[in-house]
Amino acid sequence: MDAQQYLTNIKAKFPDVTDAPAEKIKDGIPALLCPAASLFEIVKYLKEEGLNYLLNLCATDYKEYFEVIYHLHSLENKVKLTLKVKLGKEKPEVSSVTPLHAGADWQEREAFDLLGINFPGHPNLKRILLPEDWEGHPLRKDYDRKPDQYD
Amino acid sequence: MSSQYGLETLWLWLINLIEKFITWLGLPYIFSYTIEKIIFGVALLAFISVSVLYLIWLERKVSAHMQSRLGPMHVGGWRGWAQTIADMVKLLFKEDIIPAKADKWVHRIAPIVVFVPSLMAFLVIPFEKNLLGQDLNAGILLIFAFSSIAVLAIIMGGWASNNKYTLLGGIRSAAQMISYEIPLVLSILSIVMVVGSLKLNDMVAAQSGDGKFWFVFTQPLAFILYLIAATAETNRTPFDIPEAESELVSGYNTEYSGLKYGFYMLSEFTNMLIVSMIAATVFLGGWSAPSWLSMVPGFVILMVKTYFIVFILMWIRWTFPRLRVDRLMDFGWKILIPLAFLNIFIIGLRMVVFKW
């Protein structure tokens, strides 16, 4: 299966999936915009269909909304696919894919730690890089660092 | 055989002098005996300290050169000869830390318990025919008896520090040293069978003279077994699991500092010296030398042989990786001990059948 086929299959199966705006994507990897509610099902479906390798999971703060980005890969077909999930500013929450891809464990924890995105379903969601008692999520654009003794 | 220029001559002359002096004073023989032993003990202690300091420096130099490095080069001028002295002085001034939850008295005593027995073992080693602390008729047995006390000290240190790494190190060393004691003794046993005595001087005598060979040639298997078991006894790589640096930080002596740590380090090298000396005495003919070397003092000859063994031990250490703890046990019980028994069997058979 090539990338185009995957795209059509997903769109057939999950009608609320749309193409991400193409003019911003410079790396040539097809990107899809998924609703947060059906993300887990989509990733599960794609895993069964051969996209069984989670390349990367990260999140970005776009000021008005958060975006969680999943890069999936198939080692056999050499197909890459980007899934994007837009999350509201108030309560960013998307179900964890750790039960499907064990490698998402720490990446989700990192996103939780640095951007404050909640992943319900994660077995061990707590801060990973920063100390437990750290306040705020540094990679958010509105994060305000208090000057300390070194400034 | 032993040279007339040896230290032995000097020692006998000194004894003679003391005895004459005591009899002139009209005191009983026990006084001269005591004075003799005290002088010998002090001289021995000085010799051991100096050679251990030298050994540490040597170890660093040998390892450095094997790794294309230079090792210590600065302290003392020539090739950094005073490096260990400087290190020891530094250790003396270090703060002596006892962990808060340690078993304080055991923690204090352990370095002494590890150091003293390793010194005691030197008492029966003949540096020259008459130059030894006491020519006991159970000489070799005494050495092994003392060297097994070191296990106790290591467990004491490991337990008293109240640290999980030291505890693991202590337990490992108990398992290791007890199981390697057996092949160590068994490998010497075949020599004892041939010699018919536990006296080290008798063993030397059995190897020197015309038509007699060093035991390393007549019983090579015993020598190899001894060397392997001795490496394990002294906790050196590839058998250094009690202090496995990359796993247990520093093993049983992790929590020691200052002079106490210095004692552990010194005893480690004293142990190395003693196993090398035993190897030189039992397998390489000790202080005896071929007749064309009769000019050389026996003491020097023993030292040359000892340092040859020391070099081999260092060479092994800086070449091999470390065995894992369960494989180490496997190796000890499944390979070394059967081989030691095989060796005894072969030697026994040889003695009975060939009368040799």
Added chain:
Amino acid sequence: MVNYIKKIIKGAWSLIAGMGVTLKYYFTKPVTVQYPYERREIAPVWRGTLRQLCDVSGTEICDGCQICARICPVQCITMEAYKDPADNKRKTSSYIVDFGRCMFCGLCVESCPKKCLVHTTEYELVSYDRTGMVLGKDKLVRK
């Protein structure tokens, strides 16, 4: 049984061969450089401490354009520029580099439009306190 003995002999041989390697290096020349007494050759492009060059007449070339200060990732360069009324050129009244912060990335040197900021091959930066690492114009400008 034969295989077992073969394995033991092979293993023993591998150990002896390994010891051969260490013995070989025991007798080859060490590669250590005894640092304070011997120094290895430094590449001419070495990114060491910074220097400001002057032209042949001994006047500073730097015109205080601030590019190096702006490109510096760690903001270790600060300067003050003024307009000299004599020849109507911009000049620096102070030029300070904090080598305690500098990470010697070389971006300032690359970006210098006048090519008057250069690296030296010097790498020994020792001082008793942090202020000793802050070098001003008196140290940086090479006449």
Added chain:
Amino acid sequence: MTENQINTTKILDKDGFETMYLNMGPQHPSTHGVLRLGLVLDGEVILKAEPDIGYLHRGMEKLAEKRTYQANIAMSDRYDYVCSMNNNFAVALAVEKLLGVEAPKRAQYIRIIMAELNRVVNHMLFFGFFAMDVGATTALMFGFREREPVIELFESVSGARLTYNYFRVGGVSRDLPSDFVEKTKVFIKFMRAKLKDYDTLVTDNVIFRDRTVGIGKISKEDCLAYSLSGPIVRASGIKYDIRKDDTYSLYNEFDFEVPVLQGGDCFDRYMLRMLELRESLKIVEQALEKLEPGEIMAKVPKVIKPPAGEAYVRTESPKGELSLYLVSDGSANPYRLHLRAPAFINLQILQKALAGFKVADVIAILGSIDIVLGEVDR
């Protein structure tokens, strides 16, 4: 980070006895930096392992948002400080992709030479540290000794010994010195000769094999599930190398093998890196042949302001897949820079791979994964 991050409640072993909780690191000689491992031990056998990271967290991704693209390349030296060139490569490629420029051919070849030489450096250090972890101290020094000539080559090119900051957006910062090709050829010859010594000293050593063969097996399924990459996957029997599968720069022009081993244990991971090292030497050799005089910088503006957009750029660093997710909003600083650090993701397998092995094996397994804490914590 804090004590309660690792669950220290008592876990009983299978016979119902109390277990021991061993806190390995962050100050430990062989956790390769400030990694902390919480081990639940039954005697010497590990029942449960939980890595705890973050002691070296420097907020690289946050810092990146406040730096220009040029400065980000300088920063990338610090991600994985063992192979700075590969990090430079990833950042430079990502920014070029956003800008839509391509480096001139000569620059690309130079980049490949540097990246592969850095792979040699990394694997040389791996050789040393791994042998050190299993107890062979001499190999460590040998590894460092052979690293030195490459470092000197890098120094002659970039002017620094560790943080090279050599790549630029659209090329490389300096052309090669005149004697570089000669010196590199000498080095390749020298390195090949030394590799024989290494094999006798370490690879063939029966104790070393005893310590590593069959230890820390990672199955193919685990490799996929845990998103592992780099030598670990290839040692488990998956032929997956981004240089071949998702080729970037000019790697498709080179003729090299992707070594694959089937065992998936520590020894295979070690062996694979040794084989890869030889392939890297091959690539360098070919690249030196292909090197032609020419431009080393493409036309890029002085102040780099890529148009708004995003790119996910993958490269094969010595430790695995080093990828960059770069978002630009049209300003001089990246809007978001996410680093897919190979060591960070590979380290996750430790939770699974350690169970059932001994304390001594922890070090071997950890060593064979080949992590650099600078990259794990960023």
